[in-house]
Amino acid sequence: MNIPLAERIRPQSLTDFIGQEHIVGKNGFLSAGITQGVIPSLIFWGPPGTGKTTLAQIIAQESKRPFFALSAINSGVKEVRDVIDLAKSQKGLFTTQNPILFIDEIHRFSKSQQDSLLGAVEKGWVTLIGATTENPSFEVIPALLSRCQVYVLNSFSKEDLETLLQSALKKDALLKGKKIKLKETDALLHLSGGDARKLLNIFELVVTTEQEPIVITNQMVLDKVQSNLARYDKTGEQHYDIISAFIKSMRGSDPNAAVYWLARMLTGGEDVKFIARRMVILAAEDIGNANPNALILAQATFDAVSSIGYPESRIILSQCAVYLATSPKSNASYMAIEDAMALVQKTGDLPVPLHLRNAPTKLMKELNYGKNYQYAHHFDGNFIDQEFLPDEIKGTTLFQPGLNAKEKSLREFLGVRWKGKYGY
Numbered sequence: 001m002n003i004p005l006a007e008r009i010r011p012q013s014l015t016d017f018i019g020q021e022h023i024v025g026k027n028g029f030l031s032a033g034i035t036q037g038v039i040p041s042l043i044f045w046g047p048p049g050t051g052k053t054t055l056a057q058i059i060a061q062e063s064k065r066p067f068f069a070l071s072a073i074n075s076g077v078k079e080v081r082d083v084i085d086l087a088k089s090q091k092g093l094f095t096t097q098n099p100i101l102f103i104d105e106i107h108r109f110s111k112s113q114q115d116s117l118l119g120a121v122e123k124g125w126v127t128l129i130g131a132t133t134e135n136p137s138f139e140v141i142p143a144l145l146s147r148c149q150v151y152v153l154n155s156f157s158k159e160d161l162e163t164l165l166q167s168a169l170k171k172d173a174l175l176k177g178k179k180i181k182l183k184e185t186d187a188l189l190h191l192s193g194g195d196a197r198k199l200l201n202i203f204e205l206v207v208t209t210e211q212e213p214i215v216i217t218n219q220m221v222l223d224k225v226q227s228n229l230a231r232y233d234k235t236g237e238q239h240y241d242i243i244s245a246f247i248k249s250m251r252g253s254d255p256n257a258a259v260y261w262l263a264r265m266l267t268g269g270e271d272v273k274f275i276a277r278r279m280v281i282l283a284a285e286d287i288g289n290a291n292p293n294a295l296i297l298a299q300a301t302f303d304a305v306s307s308i309g310y311p312e313s314r315i316i317l318s319q320c321a322v323y324l325a326t327s328p329k330s331n332a333s334y335m336a337i338e339d340a341m342a343l344v345q346k347t348g349d350l351p352v353p354l355h356l357r358n359a360p361t362k363l364m365k366e367l368n369y370g371k372n373y374q375y376a377h378h379f380d381g382n383f384i385d386q387e388f389l390p391d392e393i394k395g396t397t398l399f400q401p402g403l404n405a406k407e408k409s410l411r412e413f414l415g416v417r418w419k420g421k422y423g424y
Helices: 031-036 052-062 077-090 111-122 158-171 186-192 196-208 218-226 239-251 255-267 272-290 293-308 313-325 332-347 362-366 405-418
Strands: 042-045 067-071 100-104 127-132 149-152 180-182 214-216
Touching (some): 042 052, 052 100, 111 127, 158 180, 158 196, 186 196, 239 272, 239 313, 255 313, 272 293, 272 313, 272 405, 293 313
Parallel strands (some): 042 127, 067 100
16 A cells, blocks of 8 residues: 655654754753653644644654543543453553553544543543644543643644655655756645645645656646645545635625535535634624624524534524624724734833722722722713823824724714813
């Protein structure tokens, strides 16, 4: 059986691993622990093709621990318990260190399946390493999450991907025997989307369907990929491309495209909660106060599909997608928090003005905490003009209402209140 290029050149040690410097680089969070063999239970969270499985295998190899792997897609509670029993029997046979239990796509485990891991992790029978493309705060039960360190893996940079291509040409026995020239790489890097596995899959597709000598150009890569487009793959290939098209269709107020991309995901077996969660984000980011009901409906959709499941949930998702696509749009709240975060980064921890500080003790009151604060409900219209920002940035405008009907009324309301301050 042909072994894919990504598997043939999978790194076997940290020295061969490319990228994720913040985790396994010279000063990475995990580097010293791996070297010393002190590994906590942990969860790798990141997009497909960023090295989660590879890192788990390297950790086991370099710490000389038994390695057991399960995929959450085809494993149940019985399989988990069987592997834990086997891992327990291995401890002390080859090493005094805990065996490593690697669970791929741990976000797909049910609560009962995750519960079955708790005892083994807590009692030290195994060191758990979970891999997930989904936010573990949503998908991993709190009891298990509290026993694990979470490390975020990033999509590979352009430099990392180029290094990976050069490494493949030098190290892979099959490629070394071919006459290959990398004249252009932009198309390869763009199509990969920062996914190392996808990059190597595309590269292998190109070089195995061309006659030597092979000169890699952007146009050649695009022609090859477009003629070999894969069906939607929820584990990688088009996962992020299609969810991106879905989100952009709703943002662009096109319900027809929105339901088309929704159908593509559903037909491909995408997790309905993943789709619904992205719609909750869009409702706040792209619709916001132009239609506050959008967020309510999106959250209700997430709750509904979580309890109903497929195939009936397709109807709920379609209703919500059409509603979001046909809603007025505003990113004013999104831009406000982005600008506010940037301001905090720029100005640092500015002191809270004295009149806004809490004063629960006599000493704090003597230090003028809370002095001169004006209680809005004591004034006409439940409003009094006072400053709520630190002196260094007073008068700064962060929220600018959009031009839709709802936010125009917000601007008028703020204009009456602040009488031109903040540009309202």
